Amino acid sequence: MSGEVWSFSENPAVACEVAFAAEGLADKAGLTQATVQLEEGGGASGRSVLVISGPSGPFSPEVCAEALFRAASARHPRAVLIGATRNGRETAARLAAKLKVGCLAGVTSLGVEEDNLTGERSAYSGKVVAKIGARLPAVAAVKPGVYPPTTAVSSTIAELDVGKVERQVSILGTTPKEAGTVDLKSAKIIVSAGRGVKKKDDLGMLEDLAKALGGALGCSRPLSSDLGWLPEEHHIGLTGVTVKPELYLALGISGQLQHVAGMKDSKVVVAVNTDKDAPIFQASDYGYVGDLYQFVPALRAALGR
Amino acid sequence: MKLAVCVKHAIDETELKLDQQGRPILQGAASKMSTFDKNAVEEAIRLRAAHQGEVVAVTVGPAEAKKTLKEALAMGADSAVLVSGVEGDSLSTAAALAAVLKKMGPFELVLCSEGASDTYSGQVPPMLAELMGLPYLGYARAISLASGRVTAERSLEYSVERAVAPLPAVLSVVSEINEPRYPTLIQIMQASKKPMVELTGPELALESRGGGVSVVSMASQQSNRKHEMVAGTPAEAASKIVAALKSEGVLST
Numbered sequence: 079m080s081g082e083v084w085s086f087s088e089n090p091a092v093a094c095e096v097a098f099a100a101e102g103l104a105d106k107a108g109l110t111q112a113t114v115q116l117e118e119g120g121g122a123s124g125r126s127v128l129v130i131s132g133p134s135g136p137f138s139p140e141v142c143a144e145a146l147f148r149a150a151s152a153r154h155p156r157a158v159l160i161g162a163t164r165n166g167r168e169t170a171a172r173l174a175a176k177l178k179v180g181c182l183a184g185v186t187s188l189g190v191e192e193d194n195l196t197g198e199r200s201a202y203s204g205k206v207v208a209k210i211g212a213r214l215p216a217v218a219a220v221k222p223g224v225y226p227p228t229t230a231v232s233s234t235i236a237e238l239d240v241g242k243v244e245r246q247v248s249i250l251g252t253t254p255k256e257a258g259t260v261d262l263k264s265a266k267i268i269v270s271a272g273r274g275v276k277k278k279d280d281l282g283m284l285e286d287l288a289k290a291l292g293g294a295l296g297c298s299r300p301l302s303s304d305l306g307w308l309p310e311e312h313h314i315g316l317t318g319v320t321v322k323p324e325l326y327l328a329l330g331i332s333g334q335l336q337h338v339a340g341m342k343d344s345k346v347v348v349a350v351n352t353d354k355d356a357p358i359f360q361a362s363d364y365g366y367v368g369d370l371y372q373f374v375p376a377l378r379a380a381l382g383r
Numbered sequence: 384m385k386l387a388v389c390v391k392h393a394i395d396e397t398e399l400k401l402d403q404q405g406r407p408i409l410q411g412a413a414s415k416m417s418t419f420d421k422n423a424v425e426e427a428i429r430l431r432a433a434h435q436g437e438v439v440a441v442t443v444g445p446a447e448a449k450k451t452l453k454e455a456l457a458m459g460a461d462s463a464v465l466v467s468g469v470e471g472d473s474l475s476t477a478a479a480l481a482a483v484l485k486k487m488g489p490f491e492l493v494l495c496s497e498g499a500s501d502t503y504s505g506q507v508p509p510m511l512a513e514l515m516g517l518p519y520l521g522y523a524r525a526i527s528l529a530s531g532r533v534t535a536e537r538s539l540e541y542s543v544e545r546a547v548a549p550l551p552a553v554l555s556v557v558s559e560i561n562e563p564r565y566p567t568l569i570q571i572m573q574a575s576k577k578p579m580v581e582l583t584g585p586e587l588a589l590e591s592r593g594g595g596v597s598v599v600s601m602a603s604q605q606s607n608r609k610h611e612m613v614a615g616t617p618a619e620a621a622s623k624i625v626a627a628l629k630s631e632g633v634l635s636t
């Protein structure tokens with residue numbers, strides 16, 4: 079097989095991961111990896127870089143997908159890998175619809191079998207790993223945080239002017255998420271709060287524990303989405319942040335599948351819950367049936383901090 | 384104004400059983416309205432309350448998907464459409480939705496959720512916008528309508544983007560946008576009197592074969608957790624756990 083595997087993400091860190099994924103796929107299938115760089119976004123790392131010019135203005139998935147479509151119509155890549163950020167998922171879906179090809183969404187591994195692009199993804203809130211496939215050429219949205227960043231040194235293989243792209247959506251402004259935002263993705267230790275916390279003020283106790291451990295505070299969906307006790311950036315789960323810390327302390331979290339989907343790759347999981355049948359214990363290394371209000375002070379004492 | 388809300392009759396992942404090889408038993412599996420779609424239905428009903436008009440709930444799925452449409456009707460949708468007999472992937476679903484929305488429309492606003500609670504690939508809403516040639520605002524956590532335009536706060540990973548598009552438009556909403564209502568018993572009973580149309584893929588003259596994505600195989604998620612339950616008083620449990628975590632090397636000493 080010959081041809082190109084493209085990688086793209088508007089997020090520079092994710093772009094390096096997707097480039098790494100594309101390099102691996104290129105090696106498996108005898109293809110050439112190329113990182114796509116647009117003026118409005120995209121990485122510059124990888125074995126080679128394809129520079130696309132024409133569109134201008136802030137990054138938008140509709141413009142990016144159209145630019146990629148025009149470039150793909152000219153160079154016919156065998157596969158286009160896009161980082162599955164929220165904007166990336168839209169870009170990938172739109173590109174696949176334009177090209178009338180399959181899109182493997184949110185994959186964590188990639189391969190080529192005969193004439194198909196294959197990939198694995200989590201389904202049913204992480205209960206199942208599904209291997210899916212689509213005939214090449216195909217698009218894949220690659221889950222961030224799975225692949226390491228590329229170390230390849232890039233050279234430009236081509237520059238392509240795809241012309242102006244019309245916008246249907248106007249971006250009025252962008253604001254960073256609420257101040258005091260946590261970086262759960264890079265936290266080594268996460269203390270996570272669930273419905274077992276009785277009132278908002280009690281979160282202080284868990285926040286103090288997180289600080290004492292040098293970690294960050296997360297929560298399950300009810301605390302952020304329903305009760306609004308913590309900003310959405312703390313929400314760990316299928317529709318929130320996916321984390322994989324060294325230590326995950328689930329306090330008063332029942333462990334619904336949608337929560338577990340966001341923390342199942344943690345190295346060590348400790349769960350404390352008053353309900354001995356809480357599903358969180360199925361996703362834990364160490365479990366204690368008890369009251370977090372008694373356990374947390376005891377833990378602080380045992381830690382000596 | 385005429386609003387469409389797209390819903391999915393999804394596998395209830397909490398009830399899903401696995402066979403001895405760890406494969407999910409999808410035949411006869413419990414199913415329900417995709418959890419996050421309730422937020423899309425709720426938002427459609429709220430927008431109707433503020434701007435008048437009607438809400439049509441639309442789904443592509445098997446005959447059992449009527450259960451999900453009935454729930455949308457009980458929540459407050461005015462009528463419902465089922466498109467059955469469509470096989471394929473997200474692109475096939477999006478093509479079927481695009482065809483039925485064109486047939487039943489024109490709609491000024493099409494609402495979806497960010498992704499289905501069973502498969503969570505989030506592909507159908509942007510594909511639908513692409514196929515209909517309409518502007519798309521994904522992951523909206525707030526929506527406002529004024530003078531033929533829709534403005535949304537798009538909740539991205541690290542930022543919130545405010546964006547505006549002319550109507551008609553397709554939007555997807557995140558679950559923090561609202562708290563979905565529970566229908567009352569009377570609403571549930573009235574739902575069965577509301578109009579429900581059933582169409583098939585061939586009736587819509589669908590040409591698209593979709594993108595040809597298929598499932599090759601499925602296996603249970605391997606978990607190699609220790610599942611050690613620690614007993615004793617809180618103090619005893621805490622010291623045992625701290626000792627275990629130190630030997631695991633995940634706590635600095």
